[in-house]
Amino acid sequence: MMKTKTRGLLLPFAGLLIIVFHLAPLYITLSIALKKMTDLSSRWTIPNYLYWQNFVDAINSSHMLRAFTNSFVITVGTSFLIIMIGAMAAYPLARVRTKTNKWILNLVLTVMMIPTLSIIVPLYKVMNDMHAINTFWGVILVLTTHGLPLAIFTYANFIRTIPRDLDEAATVDGCNGYSVFFRILLPQLKPVTATVLILAGLKVWNDFEFALYFLQKPQKQTITLTIANFFSEFSSNINAAAAAALLAVLPVTIMFIFLQKYFISGLSDGAVK
Amino acid sequence: MKVFRRKWTSGSHLYVMYLPALILFAVFVFYPLFEGVQISLTNWNGYSQHYQYVGFDNFKMLFTDHKVITAFQNTLVYGVGSTVIQNIWGLAYALLLNQVFFGRKWVRSAVYLPVLISGLVMGFIWYFIMQYDGGALNDIMLLFGMERVDWLADGSRGVKIILFATSMQFVGQAMIIYLAGLQTIPKTYYEAAEIDGTGAWRKFFNITLPLLMPAIIISVIYKLIGGLQLFDLIVALTGGGPGSSTHSFSTLINSLYFQSQNAGYATALGIVLFLFILCVTVVTHKLISRNEVEH
DSSP: OHHHHHHHHHHHHHHHHHHHHHHHHHHHHHHHHTSOTTOOSOTTSOOSSOOTHHHHHHHHHTTHHHHHHHHHHHHHHHHHHHHHHHHHHHHHHHHOOOHHHHHHHHHHHHHHHSOHHHHHHHHHHHHHHTTOTTOHHHHHHHHHHHHHHHHHHHHHHHHHHSOHHHHHHHHHTTOOHHHIIIIIIGGGGHHHHHHHHHHHHHHHHTOOHHHHHHOOSGGGOOHHHHHHHHHHHSTTOHHHHHHHHHHHHHHHHHHHHHSHHHHHHHHHHHHHO | OHHHHHHHHTOGGGGGGGHHHHHHHIIIIIHHHHHHHHHTTBOOOSSOSOOOBOTTHHHHHHTTOHHHHHHHHHHHIIIIIHHHHHHHHHHHHHHHHTSOOTTHHHHHHHHHGGGGSOHHHHHHHHHHHHOTTTOHHHHHHHHTTOOOOOGGGSHHHHHHHHHHHHHHHHHHHHHHHHHHHHHTSOHHHHHHHHHTTOOHHHHIIIIIHHHTHHHHHHHHHHHHHHHTTOOHHHHHHTTTOSTTTTOOHHHHHHHHHHTSOOHHHHHHHHHHHHHHHHHHHHHHHHHHHTTOOOO
């Protein structure tokens, strides 16, 4: 009896320690962001006043709103393309087992393993030849390409769990392969599309490598680039820098709080099936 | 019914559906890769019209360049080290959270939240912690009456800090994968073991671990691919410094291209990184899938 009682308290207590530990970096950032530059108290203590001016400074001095808009446009455009092209590609790969398709699945896997930085120099040259540097469409196409493998696998895994009888019934009714996909299968892909959207959207929102190389023009910069520039230019104003970091994290955190179920099932579905 | 099935499996016309994806792969991955092989054989500086073919000189130089050798060691530490740490750590969290207790959902959320943050921002946040002057860690040192430490001034310590920071950020991914994996193990297996009087450790090694193999394979491969490419956290936290002591392959490629304007050499290093990741992933996959069991 004694044993179960202490155990009943032990686990929540261990849990609390884990929560404190993993949120500590964000807590420190928050405490810096809320302090005046002249306040040299420890970063572990939240001040007894709240200095919102840091957030205002961060927004004003770095065109943060423009960067937010840019990141948003790129994220929406890329996610849309990844979902369309990914779902379409996954369908024949999941349904038709041929040697070619097996070969193509391996090809997709290889693409997933190619590190961004190992092709970035030649890719820059290719993009330059296409006049795609400093354009949204250019960076959207590149990000789409690199987000596709995961989307294709996630969709293909899901389509395999949908009974084939359904396709066959539709074929009997006179649908051809394409209309089976667009009329019968596509509506069923809604739950997995939420997963793909979150995984792909998050990766694009947080992208730094591609933006660093392909969006150097200030007007086109994304939120991650803006943060990077902010830290190198205003490194003396660490309080505003902390505020800028928090602002960049805010949209994702809010989405996580409301759509937690999708974030978590997204990763585990993609992984375990 | 047979007729339709045959019609389906021979549905070669459906190939059109993956054509857009293949075109994108061709233009933005395979063509640059092919172009990269050519660039790696030149001394191109990244923008000039003029460059010379230098054969395998770039590749030969890689093997004697101490910067590359350091970056290679660091890449191994970041890749393999963070894979081992995150999988053990994540499995421990998953085992804990697989039990019912008050607040376990909050624990899951708190551990997972940093996964969503860009590595770049996380790197800057760790800078707030590791800074010499006013850094959060040095505040703790002072609190316990110790001297302040310039944590990032020493390269080998910098590597360990980066390893820890990235592991702590992404441990939530492994945790979620293992939590999902644990839920696929039938409870009857444990009940049967209990009747036989099997101890907790044996249950873990004889039931949990073997049946978790599919999840372990996915998580390990996932972490390896990510860890061996580690880039933005390093850029933000140390920038590869002091000197070039904390560079990974990825950050070194970046600095060779931007700072040294040595595009041919940077590309050669990129190709080596790709081949390296390919080998490590394939070998790891072969090694651990051997232990897979059916249930």
